[in-house]
Amino acid sequence: MTMQRNRLKRRRGYVYRLAIAQAGVTLAGMLWGFIADGGDGVLSALKGALVAIIPQAMFVLRAGILNPRLGALQGAKRLLRAEMGKFGLTVALFTLLFVAAPPSNPAFFFSAYVAVVLTHWLGPWLLRRQRSTYRGN
Structure with missing residues (x-):
């Protein structure tokens, strides 16, 4: 039971850290758009980021990634549908x-x-937690 909770906790942490990273990339793109093109650049960058973020959020909700009660076959079907x-x-x-x-x-x-989508693809490397090498005695 605690193993499922730990796995769910790690998944939630990954999803939250990825959302924060994508929000940061979005803000950086909007800042870049503001510096280079003013308000039009900000709005264009925001629209691009939202087109990437909204489907991903729907995927996380529909796939049941944060649901620990799904079986392997049921999870695979939900992933495909999502x-x-x-x-x-x-x-x-x-x-x-x-x-x-x-x-x-x-x-x-x-x-x-593209920046927001690449943030998702590179998420496992960018958001990797430090692993302890201590194994106990």
Whole structure:
């Protein structure tokens, strides 16, 4: 029982640290957009980051990553469904954004999108916790 709690605690910690890292990348992109292009750059970078963050948040919720009660087969099915939903939501957000409110500076939009997605891909390396080498006697 405590092993499940520890695993859940590690998963939650990873998800929270990754969200904080992605928020930091988003803020850095918005600052870069402000310095280079003013308000239009900030808004474009924010839109790009949100197109990356919203589907990922939906994935975490639907996949049951934070649910310790899922069995292996049930978890695998939920992961597949969540990934398909994430892909569909990403396509829908891109379409909706470019039809309804196109970014004024596509360079900042795509830069922020790619930076946030890469933060997710590099998360295990960027957010790795220090491991203790002490094993006890």
